[in-house]
Amino acid sequence: MSYEARLTELGIELPEVAPPVAAYVPAVVTGSYVYTSGQLPFVSGALPATGKVGDGHGLVPADDAKAYARTAVLNALAAVRAEIGSLDRVARIVKLVGFVSSDPAFSGQPGVINGASELLGEIFGEAGRHARSAVGVAVLPLDAPVELELVVEFA
Numbered sequence: 264m265s266y267e268a269r270l271t272e273l274g275i276e277l278p279e280v281a282p283p284v285a286a287y288v289p290a291v292v293t294g295s296y297v298y299t300s301g302q303l304p305f306v307s308g309a310l311p312a313t314g315k316v317g318d319g320h321g322l323v324p325a326d327d328a329k330a331y332a333r334t335a336v337l338n339a340l341a342a343v344r345a346e347i348g349s350l351d352r353v354a355r356i357v358k359l360v361g362f363v364s365s366d367p368a369f370s371g372q373p374g375v376i377n378g379a380s381e382l383l384g385e386i387f388g389e390a391g392r393h394a395r396s397a398v399g400v401a402v403l404p405l406d407a408p409v410e411l412e413l414v415v416e417f418a
Contacts, residue, residue, distance in 0.1 A: 266350040289342040302338040304331035313406040317366030332378035358414040365399035372397040
């Protein structure tokens with residue numbers, strides 16, 4: 264089954280490529296790789312939540328942030344598709360870098376970024392297994408709770 268068909272089977276429609284919020288492009292192709300810029304969890308041009316991730320009052324719950332990581336990776340895949348024409352050209356998801364705007368007491372960044380990693384596995388199977396970093400940071404652009412980057416090999 265093709266990866267594009269797999270998206271349909273999963274009931275997933277990739278969004279339009281999110282316009283850059285500063286001086287950069289959403290993705291760059293070099294050789295047989297696509298490198299995405301940091302992708303935020305935009306839904307229809309807006310962030311569904313802002314703030315730091317953690318367990319206390321006024322913080323973004325980790326389960327919500329995990330869902331936002333899933334949304335952000337769909338935005339990254341949209342940028343990849345825009346560069347190479349079809350996700351069926353994907354040979355492998357090479358690397359995922361995830362940033363989580365974290366309350367100082369929060370150490371669950373890997374669980375948050377699993378939202379993206381698990382979806383890549385659902386879509387791409389073995390080709391979706393990737394190297395990864397999950398990093399806690401003090402703040403992200405536009406006060407987003409998560410930001411992701413992908414490196415994708417294509418044929």
